[in-house]
């Protein structure tokens with residue numbers, strides 16, 4: 001209930017009724033409030049199918065660990081010891097068509113962030129040469145965790161490739177973030193001799209049309225997260241599809257060592273995904289329409305600006321799930337200040353807090369603005385950008 005009661009950035013007062021003229025819109029995170037209106041309308045329409053009620057006698061014993069036996073550690077929604085969350089996750093991928101998961105082991109984590117950490121910790125050997133790479137501009141959640149674990153960060157694909165050739169496949173890990181955070185561009189593996197982890201957080205129809213030739217397959221590891229699908233980031237549910245049994249055991253060993261998944265979260269994710277499946281995943285339709293309208297609004301403000309250049313969106317394609325033809329609508333705007341000035345500061349002075357280019361390995365003339373906030377914040381940001389553009 002606190003999420004519904006939160007005020008958007010530019011609103012104050014007991015019921016968030018007053019618009020503040022001096023507000024700063026926080027566009028610096030990736031908190032997926034863009035789906036909140038959908039879930040609020042579900043409740044207002046009296047649809048309780050996706051609401052979880054947990055009796056106090058549930059989840060008392062240790063049953064929460066991911067692994068074999070003991071109901072597999074997963075919440076049995078309809079009785080028995082089936083792994084219902086795994087079934088729902090696989091059904092979602094079957095419906096959307098974005099990952100051919102047959103023959104892959106599913107490993108779940110506390111958000112995909114835990115699986116990023118698990119990959120860096122357990123898929124690399126522990127030598128001094130252990131190196132992580134991701135093409136620039138890269139997601140700072142990859143570089144930050146690599147730094148935390150004391151791994152080297154390769155400055156170029158050539159450096160990473162040379163490391164992998166000298167010290168072996170387990171010395172070098174590449175994150176292939178596709179679509180990219182921050183740019184939304186589709187990416188391919190750059191380091192042939194290393195281990196590649198595809199971070200597919202944004203590979204969903206509301207961010208990019210899913211086409212047959214983009215269908216993910218032949219990947220060692222592909223990461224996904226509930227956060228960027230239904231928006232339930234605080235439930236902390238992420239998963240990895242892993243081809244190789246040894247790699248799967250390493251990743252699930254890490255998750256087990258850190259305590260395993262929270263059972264309440266699994267129950268919630270299972271309930272939401274099952275409810276959505278029964279109705280043909282209407283949350284994806286809602287999210288697609290919302291992201292498409294945000295991009296057309298953003299382009300009408302900055303699309304032909306001489307001062308602020310938006311990243312190219314990529315071409316239109318027909319999405320396999322919806323059958324509709326559309327251009328990608330990335331989760332982030334990746335903006336370059338044509339003047340070459342510090343673009344983070346320029347935006348902040350205009351009332352929009354983004355994330356500065358250097359966090360992604362890019363220059364100060366770039367800034368990332370998230371497009372996943374609640375609708376009132378998005379509209380406030382658009383107003384502020386319109387004002388900024390009018391002074392261009």
Ligand code: PMP
Nearest residue numbers: 030111112113181201225227238
């Ligand atoms: N990967 C990428 C590329 C992301 O942008 C994010 C969230 N910003 C994550 C992983 C982490 O998501 P979570 O931990 O919520 O699953």
